Amino acid sequence: MLSQFPIHSPEEEINHPVFSKKAVQVFIKRDDKIHPFISGNKWRKLKYSLQEAKNLNKNLLVTFGGAWSNHLLATAAAAAQFGFQSQGIVRGESVDNPVLAMCRLFGMKLQFIDRSSYREKESYFNNHFDSSTAYFIDEGGRSNLGVLGCKEIIPELQQEYAHIITAAGTGTTAAGLLQGIDEANLASRLHVIPVLKNGGFIKDDIEKFEVSTKNMDLHLDYHFSGYGKSNPELIHFIKDFVASTGIMIEPVYTGKAMYGLVDLIKKDYFKPGSRILFLHTGGLTGLLGQLNLF
Numbered sequence: 001m002l003s004q005f006p007i008h009s010p011e012e013e014i015n016h017p018v019f020s021k022k023a024v025q026v027f028i029k030r031d032d033k034i035h036p037f038i039s040g041n042k043w044r045k046l047k048y049s050l051q052e053a054k055n056l057n058k059n060l061l062v063t064f065g066g067a068w069s070n071h072l073l074a075t076a077a078a079a080a081q082f083g084f085q086s087q088g089i090v091r092g093e094s095v096d097n098p099v100l101a102m103c104r105l106f107g108m109k110l111q112f113i114d115r116s117s118y119r120e121k122e123s124y125f126n127n128h129f130d131s132s133t134a135y136f137i138d139e140g141g142r143s144n145l146g147v148l149g150c151k152e153i154i155p156e157l158q159q160e161y162a163h164i165i166t167a168a169g170t171g172t173t174a175a176g177l178l179q180g181i182d183e184a185n186l187a188s189r190l191h192v193i194p195v196l197k198n199g200g201f202i203k204d205d206i207e208k209f210e211v212s213t214k215n216m217d218l219h220l221d222y223h224f225s226g227y228g229k230s231n232p233e234l235i236h237f238i239k240d241f242v243a244s245t246g247i248m249i250e251p252v253y254t255g256k257a258m259y260g261l262v263d264l265i266k267k268d269y270f271k272p273g274s275r276i277l278f279l280h281t282g283g284l285t286g287l288l289g290q291l292n293l294f
């Protein structure tokens with residue numbers, strides 16, 4: 001099944017006046033090129049869960065997310081491609097938007113539940129679905145199998161980097177990268193930019209996957225007031241970056257992480273001569289909710 005889905009995610013050097021001024025080399029791993037809808041780290045996180053669901057002969061994928069969730073859309077698209085039915089449980093009151101419309105287009109059934117039921121996802125799943133046919137996938141694709149999929153980013157790399165930088169929501173991607181770095185015995189440090197306010201909890205969440213955080217630095221100051229929030233400075237930065245590199249980023253995840261990277265470089269955080277990799281985690285459909293800012 002998975003062989004029908006070859007990974008295309010090149011590493012490309014990016015030029016930016018700040019990078020040359022500070023004498024650092026920055027490359028970007030284009031996981032956004034993996035698939036337009038099963039994008040970036042969402043494919044990495046889903047891959048082994050889908051395989052497991054197939055092996056267990058489940059025909060329905062049930063997953064959870066907010067109304068603009070890249071994960072819901074990725075699951076809907078992957079389900080359609082690999083012959084599953086899909087059901088998305090959406091947090092909060094019934095709404096409609098382009099992401100949910102595309103989920104429906106891929107055949108996903110949507111159901112809205114109140115926030116307190118949403119918090120008890122597993123019991124909601126157990127009470128409402130037949131687990132002989134339905135397969136539970138946690139919000140954001142958070143799982144040990146998700147970590148396993150993200151770990152595979154590291155052996156794909158064409159060269160060694162002193163620093164690797166990624167955005168984080170659940171920390172699943174960061175956990176996989178750390179495990180990959182550890183297993184390959186690389187000297188790379190992982191820099192994680194949580195997009196949520198007070199993102200320090202990510203360290204505990206990563207350690208719950210039994211992954212060591214010794215090679216990790218958390219940068220907590222680039223959340224721009226919280227998940228889905230932004231300000232004119234971030235929007236200006238994104239416009240400038242996209243127009244001068246041709247690489248699309250968005251304000252929810254990759255824009256904040258790239259802002260953080262450029263800011264750290266400006267502040268001489270990295271030694272001159274450092275080779276740095278930015279992981280483009282995809283998720284560009286998130287832009288559909290933010291286009292009015294541009």
Ligand SMILES: *Cc1c(COP(=O)(O)O)cnc(C)c1O
Binds near residue numbers: 283
């Ligand atoms: C979901 C998502 C993330 C967060 O990944 P985690 O593994 O939950 O930390 C980062 N970037 C993009 C573009 C995403 O869609």
